[in-house]
Amino acid sequence: MPLIGAQGPGSQIAWRGNLDEFPDAFTIPEIVEVFPGLGATSVPTTITGINYKALLTAVGSAASVRVTPYQEATDNYGSPGDFLPGNDADNPIIIRNKDKIEVQIVTNSPGDVGRSAFNQTYPTDIKIGTRDAVGWFIRTRELDDDPDPFDFNDLTNLEINTLTNSDVVTVTGIDDTIGVDIFMVGAGELSINGGPYATTGKIFDGDTLQLRISTSNFYSTDVTAVVQLGIFQANWRITTRAADTTINDFTFTDVTNVEPSSINISNRITISGADDNENGNNPLPISITNGEYRLLRDGAVIQDFTSASGTCSNGDQVDVRVTASSSYSGANSRTGALISGQESTINANLTIANQDDTYSVTVRPRPIDTIPNGFTFNDRSGQGIQRQSIVTSNVITLTGMTGQGDEGTASISSASGVNAQFQVSRGGSIIRPWSNASTFVRLGDRIQLRLRASADSLGAVSATFTIAGTDTSSNLNGVAGSSSDTWNVTSAQRFCNITSFSLTNITKDTNPRSNYDPGVTATTTFIATGFDFDCGMSCSTSNANSTLRNLRTNAQGTSLSNIQIGDEIEVRMVVPYYDQTRTTTVTLQSSYGTSRQANWTVGAKAPPLPTLTLDAANRNVPFVFPDGGTANLSYTYNFVTNSSVTTNFSVSTVPINTLTSGARTGTQVVSNLQAGSRTFRMTVSNSTGSVTREVTVITGTPPNPTVTLCTTNTSSCGSFTRKSKGQSVTFYFKSQNAIRVESNDLNTNNLQNGSVTVSNLQTDNQVFRVTAIGAGSNPATATASHTINLEPFVNLSANRTSITTGQTVTLTWSSEFANRVKSSSGSGFNVGSNQLSGNVTLTPSRGTTTYAITVEDNDGRQSSSSVQVTAQDDTRCDNFTLSPDNFSNVNRSSTHTSTPRWGSSSSLTGLSPGVSVTAQAVNSRFSDGTTSKTVSNGTSGSSLRLTITASSNFATSKTATLRIGSGSNQVSDSAVVTTRSCTVENNTLSLDGCTIDRRRGVGNGVNSMLCRRFASGSGSIARAGNNQSGSQEFGVGSHEWTVPGGVSSFTGNVIGGGGGAGKNRGRRGPDGGAGAGGGAGAARATFNNVSGGQKFEISVGRGGNGSNTDRGSGGSGDDGGSTRISGNGKQIRGSGGGRGDEKNGGGGGDGSGSGVSGLRTGDGGRGGNRRGDAGGHGGGAGRVTGGQCQNGGDCGGGSSGGKGQGSNLGGGCRGDNCKRGGQSGADGGAYGGGGSGGEDGEAGGRGGDGRARIQWSISYPTPSKRDVINTIGGAFWQYKGRPPTGNEMTNYYNLFKNQPSNYPNLSNLRSKIDRDHSRSNYNLKDNCGNNFPNQF
Secondary structure (H helix, E strand, O other), rough: EEEEEOOOOOOOOEEEOOOOOOOOOOOOOOOOEEEEOOOOEEOOEEEEOOEEEEEEEEEOOOOOEEOOOOOOOOOOEOOOOOOOOOOOOOEEEEEOOOEEEEEEEEEHHHHHHHHHHOOOEEEEEEEEOOOOEEEEEEEOOOOOOOOOOOOOEEEEEEHHHHHHEEEOOOOOOOOOOOOOOEEOOOOOOOOOOOOOEEHHHOOOOOOEEEEEOOOOOOOOOOOEEEEOOOOOOEEEEEEOOOOOOOOOOOOOEEEEEEEEOEEOOOOEHHHOOOOOOOOHOOEEEEEEEOEEEEEEEOOOOEEEOOOOHHHHHOEEEEEEEEOOOOOOOOEEOOOEOOOOOEEEEEEEEEEEEEEEEEEEEOOOOOOOEEEOOOOOOOOOOOOOOOOOOOOOOOEEEEOOOOOOOOOOEEEEEEEEOOOEEEEEEEEOEEEEEEOOOEEEEEOOEEEEEEEOOOOOOOOOOEEOOOOEEOOOOOOOOOOOEEEEEEEEOOOOOOOOOOOOOOOOOOOOOOOOOOOOOOOOEEEEEEOOOOOOOOOOOOEEEEEEEOEHHHHOOOEEOEEEEEEEOOEEEEEEEOOOOOEEEEEEEEEEEEOOEEEEEEEEEEEOOOOOOOOOEEEOOOOOOOOOOEEEEEEOOOOEEEEEOEEEEEOOOOOOOOOOEEEEEEEOEEEEEEEEEEEEEEEEEEEEOOOOOEEEEEEEEEOOOOOOOEEEEEEEOOOOEEEEEEEEEEEOOEEEEEOOOOOEEEEOOOOOOOOEEEEEEOOOOOOOEEEEEEEEEEEOOOEEEEEEEEEEEEOOOEEEOOOOOOEEOOOOEEEEEEOOOOOEEEEEEEEOOOOOOOOHHHEEEEEEOOOOEEEEEEEEEEOOOOEEEEEEEEOOOOOOOOOOOEOOOOEEEEEEOOOEEEEEEOOOOOEEOOOOOOOOOEEEEEOOOOOOOEEEEEEOOOOOOHHEEEEEEOOOOOOOOEEEEEEEEOOHOOOEEEEEEEEEOOOOEOOOOOOOOEEEEEEEEEEEOEEEEEEEEEEEOOOOOOOOOOOOEEEEEEOOEEEEOOOOOOOEEEEEEEOOOOOOOEOOOOOOOOOOOOOOOOOOOEEEEEEEOOOOOHHHHHHOOOOOOOOOOOOOEEEEEOOOEEEEEOOEEEEEEOOOOOOOOOOOOOOOOOOOEEEEEEEEEEOOOOOOOOOOOOOOOOOOOOOHHHHHHEOOOOOOOOOOOOOOOEEEOOEEEEEOOOOOOOOOOOOOOOOOOOOOOOOOEEEOOOOOOEEEEEEEEEEOOOOHHHHHHHHHHHHHHOOOOOOEEEHHHHHHHHHHHOOOOOOOOOOHHHHHHHOOOOOOOOOOOOOOOOOOOOOO
């Protein structure tokens, strides 16, 4: 095992064994309230738990460590070591078990780091061996920057615009080590211990403090100086005296007999007796009732006519304007005579401060005029004017008449038959309906005419409407007169062109094809259009078999009259016989010669095949020698439309059938028949087809007859034919040597050859027979037969073909003409061979099953039938209901259960056996905590019981749903849980005329009424000190001016110093005078884009001294000093006037500027040269508005020059330009005038001093109260995570309102709130637990 040697102070031993460098836990108490600049040492701490030695480090704050070694041999401690750096890798600190350690940290001195030396924490981490570092710190004491409270004595009744000092206070209770920063908040200056005034400084305990600030430019106005000393703020308020607002009396001269509604302006009065309104500091209230006023100042209008209350100033002039009454005295509207001398007067009362007077304007008696202005009824013509119709005019409104019920007389005239009338409306109602009688009318009445238009094409009629009345405007007795207009109406031109029309033909060959039987009546229609109502229209049809009917009037016949436009005309015609057509021409014509025609052709439908019979009177005739036999033939036919026929017995034509003929007949005799048989044939036809018939005549002794019976049109066939039940069969019988064919089974009509159809066969193995009858008295016969065998038939059906798995079906089968069951198929369908009919009930398996059966007759003929049955699983359970399904007025987050039932069953029903589906709990859970499970028939309702948790909000419904199955087979029911309602606690906060809704909020320690949203109130916020004007003048010397808060621009005025005059050498006589000084230059300009707190330097030039050297030496005066205002890249300057010497005058100064706007400059006048023994005249000062004041003149006594006239900062000139009355030169006029030269070597005059003035107006932004409130609320939500309380809202609102210099705009206010508050997670709710609304 290695030897580990001990190191460090007092190391006396060596150690063998395992090294333990993990000391026992230790702590070192922190040290606070350390005076900055001093050190602090921890209490000694004993280190135990190590068996030999361990490394110690102290990291941070430049900590040092001292070790007191433990001496095990004596069980005592040695001397403490030195404090060594705690983190010096080159000189490690090694300690042993039971050694004591001390840690020391030295703090920063306030002299080195200032305020940051206070309340400063110095941490260090102490690590021994392998144990984690232990933290320790010291902290310096806090700076005491909260003085003992003090205050300044407020002052009142002060003059405006006066620099005022406060009383002196002594500051105590603050730190006296480094002092405390002090500064002015806004306007004002401070002085410490009587020192120079400034806006900032540093103050120590026991120092004295005095403030100064200028009073307001306004009367009865406070100015507050606010000084900030550490965290303490003191206010000093000074108040100007009240203004004298009492003015002298004034009087207006009343006027009478003016026109109504005329504009009348009073005599002008001048306001006097009150304090002047300098800089807007004494506005006098002015208001008016029933009129308007206008303000003039210095001859210029400063407020045009207005009725709004406002302010004015002493010395302003006022005009009053009154609009005269619109009312006249009453008068009789029909005679125009005055009823009385009533007059209407308007009294306008003007009030200024303490005085008022009334200006009265009286209207003359009213005139009456019942003769209206000219009016026009618009003539009417064109197609819109139907002949003989009642036509109405445009409506005219009577104007030009006086009102108040004054009436004129209205009348109308027209030619006979026109029946002109008029109607009068008043106030939206008809007061006189249509009539041609005269009546009284008034101003504003609405008149409309009507008459009957001419019956002629383009016929003209007219009516004249007249209103007669009187006019008393110039003659009170009235002057009669009238207004009239003639209204012309021209009727429309008659048009009878007639629109062409067509009729659709209908025959067997057209499209559509005819479906008419012969002899019925066919119909079609057309619309009569294209003509005027009075064209005298008529309609006719040309075919006697056709008629017409007007569907409007129901008039009928071959000719119709009084046809009107739009009438629908029905055309009728009897349909001819088959294969024939019939045409008619329909004509529509007017009484004025115009017409239109259309043809219409109709025919019957296609005819049926013709019918024909051909027979012989005796089908067996004797043979008579030598002529042979004779046959008497007869025929009957119908529906034959072709007269040409085909025969072999000399008949080629026959009469056709017609509507009235019915069936036609004919005969033919054929002779010279040879012995034996002869067959006669005949063919007839129509458009549908042809029919042929024949008959056989036997001459002489006949042979034996023969006959065949077949189901095909042949002479030979088999003995039977197979058919299915219900079918039809046609039998063809053919005979030879027979007179006729007879049958008990078939209707042969005793024909020799023919066919017969038998329908709906029902009997199996049915035999049909025919017998041919030969000729002679005992005729021979022949028989033929044919058997019809019916096919076997079977039908299989199911009572239902689609079932749910597990359900049963019933199969039913029946057969005919079968002898046995050949086979059957399908699961469970087994039919015996002799079961030719029956039924059976089966349960098909899942899926589709085909059931089939086949039957057979004895001939081996078979018939089959089948049916398919589909069995599907039922995945839709029976409908169920949840019980209970409604829980109301429950507590929030409470738990409730609802159980399903299937009718009377408490278990699931309705699914097919073995089928499982999914049940889902929506907005809920099952009793086992799941939300989904598999169910089948028999699943208990208790296992599907829903557990529903109510909403955590008040008055909130939650719908829980149990869903079983899916898709269209899903069945569901719901239960609703509704929490009880809660009333949200709201009230309001009133603030500066506004109302703010408030709601109680709860969360994270907040339990107060919180501002919720802006409810009512309007207008802009009124900010302290806003819209105040100020000015400050500066004399000779250097000055600094700070832009007040709320000022964005100011006007600067500068006048330089005038030049001093020279002095002559002392010569007397013609050359004893001296040159004069020049006048100073001047300038005025606006400094834009400045902001509160900016500094500007003002330097005001002194007037140049005149030369006063001893007599005999002579000399020049001094140049005048320049005056300037400069700062922030902007400057204006008025240069000083030049000096005069012993002979010549000095040059005039000029004005200049840069970075400014609206610059105006005035150059000073040049000083005059000596005038022999007399001094030169001084140059006049330049004016800030441009130009210069007068150079010196000869007014006054003495022989010196006249002084240059000075100028003032308002742009005018000051004083005179005269001599001083002695031999010495006169001093230049203030401000900036040049000094004049002396006489005969006397001293020159001094130049006038310069002057500067700054004028400003405070204009802070005045957002709406709503915007200020919403800004504060929005900032709290952003920076604090909640809305402000009522106190917070009020405090910040008033801060913005009352300290505009500190918070000029809303962004500054938001920054203030940001600095004051840190973000917190309030999770704010209202008293009902709802999320708190952010409505700012």
